[in-house]
Amino acid sequence: MHRGKGMKFVGDSRVPAERKPNIPKDYSEYPGKTEAFWPNFLLKEWLVGSVFLIGFLSLTIAHQSPLERVADPTDTAYIPLPDWYFLFLYQLLKYEFAAGPYTVIGAMVMPGLAFGALLLAPFLDRGPDRRPAKRPIAVGMMLLGVAATIFLTWESVATHDWEAAAQQGKIVEEVPIDVEAEGYKILEANTCLSCHGAQLTGGAGPSLIGLGMTPEEIADIAVNGQGDMPGGIFKGTDEELQKLAEFVANIGNEDAEGTEE
Template sequence: MHKGKGMKFVGDSRVLAPEARKKMLPKDYSEYPGKTEAFWPNFLLKEWMVGAVFLVGFLCLTIAHPAPLERIADPTDTGYIPLPDWYFLFLYQLLKYSYASGPYTVIGALVIPGLAFGGLLLAPFLDNGPERRPFRRPVATGMMLLALAATVFLTWQSVATHDWAAAERQGKIVAKVEIDKSNPGYEVFKSQGCINCHGENLQGGAGAPALTATGLKPEEIANIAKNGKGAMPKGIFKGNDKQLKQLTEFISGLGEK
């Protein structure tokens, strides 16, 4: 056998030749003026700048308009009407309707939101056509417009129908006042059943306002005790004139400087 005969050399290289690699590279950005740009740092820098502007604006807003604070939460106050954050107002309003509350709470709290959000999650699988124009996708566009309209309407109704005056009274921060429970006026307060609505420390509750630091004169309090006001009915006070005087002077003196 002669040297070199009967042997073959086979080459297999997985590395592309320079000419082939050059063809696979994307074209230079300069060939698309105004249409594309490098992600780093051009595009990302613009994103950061816009985000910084919004962040500074949001911080200025929080400084100019601090979040309103209410009194300390009282779990025993069953008359307090809570209000969720703005992004849950549409669900809050939904639970006010007949077939979404009471015995049907499961429908309003689970079934309807579950169908809505479930449809949103399944949207990529239910509508996977190539069309991007809204009018060429009537089902998906119609469902999205319906959901958007329902959310806006329910949110607006929640804000429009909420009793903001009652909410302000309920959440009002009242200065802590030392209650002299040995005072004869407090004994009248208990004996007349006022404690059931206004609380042991006259802090209010069950829809009744706090009786500390009212700023009212004894005569004004006596008029309310006899004739009622708001949710308080007329003639609820059954005591005599002496008891009425003790009660009104006691309440009027609470919180005075």
């Protein structure tokens, strides 16, 4: 029924006395537009998933994973790097009010508020419009979240020391270390293992295996430092310094036993 220009009434608003079940129409009534879930639709999903799975497996075979050295729980100088999709949270923990005594704020409170706001976006903006310009609250929160994630990820990649990370994770040949040797205990007492690792394979500092230096050169570095290693770290006696230098000089040398007698 038409009443006035542009006005149209369609349908019947009366409530029927006999309630009928709301049964959807059979898909056969719409030929060419719908199909059976089993097996037609599900078979297509399986085929597409199989193609992607085979492609992914082919990539893993063609490009080996960038493995690092065996994990050393005693190496406190090792700085792990999370996967790329967690880099924005990793970068967030570097800021003053999200790290140290405020780690809980950076690790739980701030990400919780951000993801909670995204979850509440549909309830805060309940407008019927689908255009982004008509839904400023939901769209604004989403754009802010995406921009913050991209910025923090970029900052994490740009400020990370990739050369140091490759050095600390470098795979080196394993050499048996006599942890009961006196020279090793002197290294441990002077906090040398915190940088060079419990197996002396390196960490924040370089590997001490197969240096090819004389005991005198090693003793000089232990006292005066070299590169990023400052001087004055060694606090032992001259006798302990000599034992430490001889122990390090013998590690990984084919003509030396690598242990003290």
